[in-house]
Amino acid sequence: MDLAYTEEEEAFRARLRSWLAEVLPKLPPPPAATDWPGRRAHDAAWQRMLHDAGYAGLHWPADAGGQGATPTQHLIFLEEAERAGAPYVGANFVGLLHAGPTIAAEGTAAQRARWLPPILRGEEIWCQGFSEPDAGSDLAALRTRAVRDGDDYVVTGSKIWTSHAEVADWCELLVRTDPEAPRHRGISWLAMPMDAPGVTVRPLRTLAGSTEFAELFLDEVRIPVGNRVGAEDDGWRVTMVTLSYERGTAFVGEVVACRRLLAELARTARADGRWDDPVLRRRLGRLNAEFAALWRLTQWNVSEAQGAGGVPGAGGSVFKLRYSHARQELYDAAAEVLGGRALDADHPWVAGRLSALAYTIAAGTSQIQRNIVAERILGLPKGR
Amino acid sequence: MDFQLTADQRALRDGTRELLARRFGRDRLRAAVDAPALDRGLWRELADAGFFALRLPEADGGVGLGLPEAVLVFEEAGRALLPGPLVAGQLLAGAVDGVATGERIVALCDGATDPALWEHPADCDALIFLDGDAPAHAARAYRSAPADVARAPFASVDPLTPLARVTGPACTVPQPGLDVPRLRREAALLTAAQQLGSAARTVEMAVAYARQRTQFGAPIGSFQAVKHLCAGMLVRAELARAAVYAAAVTEDALDVVGAKLLADEAAVRNARDCLQVYGGMGFTWEADVHLHLKRAWLRAEWWGGAREAEERLADALAG
Incomplete structure (x- = not known):
């Protein structure tokens, strides 16, 4: 059990820290939360800066254009970036944390060459078309159909909770290619260009008032067969291989x-004279x-x-359970500190309190x- | 950074688990419930295995290991519900003759707590009393022969831990060579380690029971209501594990306080949930669940309870 960082890790931190101190003051102020084109441009510019400095795709394997950094270096990067007030991954989230790693792990050489470099340079934004109105927690119930027609799939259906859909260039899409097969088979993974005819994006307004995600309506959208990553009907496995990465360091x-x-x-609380309240x-x-x-659990x-060659374990679920609850508790405590000011929708802690509701x-x-x-860690039997 | 157990640490943990399974299995545990006097043979065997001399330098007959290793050993003691003043044995091994070798059993009593309780009074060869009236940084340790300690009977809630209430300050002979603030900090950490072991053990007990107990034609562990209780137990234990292990590495006072708070919560709440999964059986004397719960209650009171911990953690924030 060693919590001390190695000399190499400390050198990485020091280099990163001085780079952040140098570049962050040059960054334009973040655009308004409602300005989606502005947010995309801001996130893309930041990604480009990371790329040019050799920090893009830090945790991606080197043969996918990444830096092949260790999970610990990735942890240090995320910690230092947050401390320095650097922008979040933002609109690049799906590309860097899920679609990209999936293509890196399962794509052909041509697919990797086509899609990975623009993600790393911040030039192309990806969104995720997994959930459907009738397939949420039960994702394998998804019904969006893809029917083969020559060199294309013709895709019809709808997706929901798609973040950044309004500004995305590509969508990692799960579709049903074999409706007769058992639920988890018969699913395929496609890269769908968001400007393809038949794609309609309808923004959804969250309870926080923002339009963080959207519904997608797909009406006979033609997607080349060459945009399928992995084998036909193997999309469930292709997706799950990399889903844990999303939870590892997110x-x-x-x-x-x-x-x-x-x-x-x-x-x-102390400045407001509330510190005499023991509760x-x-x-x-x-x-x-x-x-x-x-x-500490993150470091663990x-x-x-x-130790497992970069693959996050099931501990991600343990962490997410506790963290999402703790985040809500934190913002509820913030509301207690604010008192009546917790009713002011413009207060940043109130915005945080509202967005925290999504975490569970x-x-x-x-x-x-x-x-x-x-089921997976404790080995209890499946059931209802 | 490599915040995982080393191969040596895993071997130490496994070896301790085997030793305790062999020498303090379920039959011995249940026998101790009926007759809680400590087994001096077992005590000396624990000493031979390095239980108390773990952190003494090898030149002094110790094992030369550190606090993280002590924490792993105490986690196993907590799993097995091993009774006795184990924390005192580990912390006083270098200061009081005969403790490291298991020849003498010595207890620690913290005068800062009310009531000041003394565990296994009938088994002890001496009592080390930490003065509770002085400010924490200036507190001193005193040593008394058991016969010299003014005490009153105290009906312990934990059948495996007989207690007496110390009624007067046992401040007769100063015990040199003890850094009392450090002693308190390490006692809290080793107590938290035992809580962690108990919390992890009750998860296993609940899961094993939920797999085997059938109702409505299915193992109750297949029902989400039960499954989710068990998952919540694991989450508590694993968060406490990260906190306890980290505090063992940093030895930071505030890390220890936070770790004890979470380990106390994990041990008490997990025992409660385990009792719930056991249903009616959980409410019986024969099931071991109540032994975990009662010991967890006891340990949660010692070396810093929730109120004190939360206040210290709050002060550090507002600082």
């Missing part, structure tokens, strides 16, 4: 940010232990992945995560 920066917010809550003090004290431990999981639902609800933990 929240590193956020845990750092949560710890900073927690300290801010305590200072605000509030103890609530914040408990959250301090909670987030400190979540950081990253070390485990490093997105990327696998807490109930689905508990099933995963119970």
Whole structure:
């Protein structure tokens, strides 16, 4: 058990830190949350800077154009980027964390050459077309049909909860290619150009008032067969291979940010004369232990992945369960600190409180995560 | 950074688990419930295995290992519900003659807690009392012969841990060579390690029971209501594990406080959920679940309870 970083890791951190200090002041201020073209341009510019400095696709294998960094170096990157106030991965999330790694792992040489470099340079944005109105937690119930017609698939159906759909160039799409096969077979993975005829994007407004994601309506969209990654009907496996990457390090920066917010809550409570309230003090004290431990659990999981050749273990589900709940607790505590000001929708903590509500639902609800933990880690029997 | 057990650490953990399974299995545990006097033969065997001398330098007859290794060993003790003043044995091995070798059994009593409780009073050859009136940084340790300690009977909630209440300050002979703040910190950490072991053990017990117990024609572990209880138990144990192991590495006072808070919660809440999964059987004396719960309650009170921990963690935030 060693929490000390190696000399090499510290050198990586120092280099990164001085680069961040040099470039971040040159970055234009972030655009308004509602300005999607502006957000895309901002995220793309940041990705380009990362690329030019040799930090793009840090955790991707070198033969996919990545840096082949260790999980620990990736952890250090995310930690330092958050500390320095660097932009989040933003619109590049799906490309860098899921579609890209999937293509890197399962794509042909030609597919890798076509799609990976533009992701790393921030030139092409990807979105995810997995969930459907009737296939959420039960993703394998998806019904969007792809029928082979010559060199194309003709795709009809609808997708939902697609983040960044409005600005995406490509969609990683799960479709049913064999409706007769058992549910988990008969699914294929396609790269769909978002400007193809028959694609309609309808933004969905979240309870926070923002349009973070959209519904996709697909009406006889023609997608070349050559855009299929992996074998026909093997899309479920192709997708699951890389889904765990999404959970491995996705929240590193956020845990750092949560710890900073927690300290801010305590200072605000004290400045407002609320520090004589033992219930509030103890609530914040408990959250301090909670987030400190979540950081240690992150380091534990990253070390485990490093030992396993970069593959995150099932510990990601354990982490996500606890973290998503803790994040909601943190913002509820923020509301207690704010008192009546917690009704001001313009307060950043209130916006945070609203967006935190998605955490126990997105990327696998807490109930689905508990099933995963119970069945895959604890070995309890499948059932209802 | 490599925050995982080394091969040596895994071997130490496995070896300790085997030793305890062999020498303190379920029959011995249940016998101890009926007759909780400590088994001095077992105590010396634990000493021979390095239980107490683990961190003493090899030149002094110790094993020369560190706090992380001690934590792994105490986690196993917690799993097995091994009774006795184990924390005192580990912390006083270099300071009180005969402790490292298991020839003498010595308990620690923290005068800062109310009531000040003394575990296994009838088995002890000496009591080390930590003065609770002085400020924490200036607190000192005193040593007394058991017969000299003013005490009152105390009906322990834990059948495996007989207790007496120390009624007067046992501050007769100063015990030199002890850094009391450090002693308290390490006692809290080793106690948290035992809580972690208990929390992990009750997950296993609940899962094993849920796989085997059938109702409505199916193992109850196939029902999501039960499955989700078990998953929640694992999450608590694993978060506590990360906190306890990290505190063992950093030895930071605040890390220890946070780790104990989470380990206490994991041990108590997991025992409660295990009891729930066991259903009516969980409420019986024969099932071991109550032994985990009662010991977890006891340990949660010692070396810093939830209120004190949360206040310290809050102060550090507002600092």
